[in-house]
Amino acid sequence: MKSAEKLQGKKAGLSWKVKDWIAGYVFIAPVTIGLMVFYIWPFIQNFWFSFNDVNKFNVTHFIGLDNYRQMLSDKEVFQSFGNTLKYVVVTVPVGLFLSLVIAALLNAKIKGKSIYRTLYFLPSVTMAAAVAMVWKWVFNEKMGILNAVITSFGGPRIGWLTNSKTAIFVIMLVGLWMTVGYNMIILLAGMQGISKTYYEAAAIDGAGSLTQFFKITIPLLTPTIFFVMITSIISAFQVFDVVYMMVLKSNPAYESTQTVVMLFYRQAFDYGYKGYAAAISILIFAVIMLITLIQFSVQKKWVNY
């Protein structure tokens, strides 16, 4: 009797375990199958495409390293990587600085804090394409409000978006406008996580608010700063929507603003060189990985955990 009960219990336990396995697989099935079919398999395929010539009818033809070799002698590839690096090198530090300053100001005891926070965050939820349209018009040479203001003060009329020297800075400005509020929120949350006792102790020792900021806030915030830096670099490397909307193919500044993802898009879906574009996307991936790895190895020197 006792053993029968035990046996039954064991049997029930076993089937519960197996049932649980099945339940587990049932629960993960949609996401797992979907990600396998639409992401993981494409990842492998894309790698394979980069060693192939993929023609307009999507027939692949193995060509080994030819795509990569072609990339090394393609001026457009160098130019677009140069443009993208320039964009990253300017927008990431400037963006970090601006979001830090705003976060620090909002971390003080001031009125209307949540209203400021909400409004600063607004650009990061809005559609890039819509906002790019407004900025494009603001910077328009003949009809933009910026030149209207400048010329009314007797200044020159500048072709902000058509001059190959200034166009990329306009793109940077719009990029900053879209991301500063978002990063500010993350930094502000980090600042609010710092224990008040540090500040109280420092105040007793006579440290002013600036000293407190540089000696307490910044060092304790380094993990958050690091996080913001990494994510900003990765997303800045992939800037597309704003460039696509603001600088058309016919624009004389097109070459000086073409980013790597833009080049990838053109090669793959405008010109139809999918194999070559696949190789470009692998290069983008490799560069992002490399930069991230370097960041992670250098972080030990300045990030306090």
Add this chain to the structure above:
Amino acid sequence: MNQKFSWKKLLVHLVLFAGLGVTIFPFLWMVLTSFKTSGEAMQIPPSIFPKKFITVAYTQIISSLPFARIYFNTILSTVITVVAQLLFCAMAGYAFARIKFPFKNLIFILLLSVLMVPGQIFLIPQYLIIQKMGLLDSIPALFIPNLFSAFGTFLMRQFFLSLPEELEEAAIIDGCNRYQIFGKIMLPLVKPGLVTLSIFTFKFAWNDFMWPLIVNTSPKNMILGPALSTLQGQYTTQYPMQMAGAVMAVIPVILIFFLFQKQFIEGVAQSGIKG
């Protein structure tokens, strides 16, 4: 004592206010221009407020392109993406957090690796898959790859992990099976997680740009982002029309943002703390 006037605080407000001006200006300019005539929009010097608030730009844009259709497509594609992601990610997130099954960690790591790869890597094969399915330039093409999210699965797993295990143990003793535990006990408890995920997904799907631009070409199958680019090309100097389109494109997200701003901001803030 708190009410004491302070120069320092005034300065802080001045700086914050200046920053706010730059932040808000494009929205104001967008809205104000959309109510002007195209003549007034281009006059020099420009007027700030419309001489007369007119809604011509809005009626024009609704009758041009198939704007209503595009708007409907955007809503449809966004809703389907949000609902599917909520369901699929919650299911998978629960299993990865709470159920033991063979190869669980291996599969989880494999799925997470998707997050580390920049999106362009997947685009060409995804395009070819959609083409093979015969779905290029169709409504389903807009959302199919977006239904599955590694990010959402990870997010939901975190929320399920934070629930106490005793809840489930009690339910198991009471004879509930896994599906009942998930549907009746656990799912209602991760409501904050579901809200966070729907906000992120809503924003992402509504603002999607490159993917619809690639797979769909005819205006009747388009969503708002790429449609604005067409609008800009077709009505180059019709600024009130362009701005009316932009206003209508951003309003739903802004509305949702104001309704759920607490969850929005907390969701973003936590990403930094957890990372």
